[in-house]
Amino acid sequence: MATVSSTAPPSSSKSRWNQLSVYASRIFFVLIIFQIPLFRVPCRSGMCTTPMQVTSSQLIASDIFPVPVVKALLYPGATTNSLIKNMxxxxxxxxxxxxxxxxxxxxxxxxxxxxxxxxxxxxxxVAGALIGLIKAGRMSMFGTLLIIWGLVKEGILNKQANPDPTRAVFVYPTMLIALVCAFLSVKYDVKRVMRGTPARPIAKPLQRSSKNKLN
Structure with missing residues (x-):
């Protein structure tokens, strides 16, 4: 009597990792585009609480992108915040x-x-959140780690230099959600790297033909 294997096929496991990566990328997109507060840090426009605000202030100041493009990036978050505060x-x-x-x-x-x-x-x-809708990658994780490192360094070095609590660096609990989503969006790629590349076959020396043996 044939027995049924209890282990899932590799394709099923790969599909689950792909779905998890897609969901994590979408959650990260919502956090960034709808400007969920992740941190509080002084920036060029005053106090910024999201990566979108930091990016937009720099884009407007440097004229890298046209103003309508920057407005299009800001509008979803501005609409959400306005509806929550005063409808x-x-x-x-x-x-x-x-x-x-x-x-x-x-x-x-x-x-x-x-x-x-x-x-x-x-x-x-911001770039990773937009690209993640098409294809999940490592850009979101790299950006989130850079932000966390910058906030940690800012909190350690400027803790005594800036006694004003309203201008102090602060990290919201939502930053942990963004970090988890950024890591999960590339989890299948990390798993494939951890497996390593298959070993190359070792070339065997050619055997001497029977004619050479007779000679």
Missing amino acids: TVPSWENLLNIYNLTNIKEASAATDLQRLEVLAGSYFS
Whole structure:
């Protein structure tokens, strides 16, 4: 009588890891695009609480992208926050005023230059959230780790230099959710790397033909 194996086929395990990666990427996308507060850090526009705010302030100040593109990135989060606070929808024309980005070019760039890890991590996090909808990768994880390292360094080095509690660096519990989602979005790739590449077959020496043996 034939017995049925209890172990799942490799294709089923691979499919589960792929689904987990997709779900984690979507959750990370929601956290970034809808601007769920992850941290609090001084930035060029004042106090930023999301990677999207840090990225947008730098994009507006440096004219890397057109203003309508930056507004399109900010609008989902601005709409969500306005609906939660006062049940209104922000206007497209007033969007830069909401984030204090109208005079961002005149603000000092020293604030962002002192926190390069947070700035670079925010860029990678926003780009990873957008690209993750198409294909999950390591950009989200790399960006999140950069932000965490920058916040830790900022909290350790500037704890005594900045006694104002309203300007102090703070990390929200949602940052842990973002970190977990960033790691899970690449978990299958990490598993494949941990397995390693298959060993190459060792070439065997050619055997002498029977004609050479007779000679």
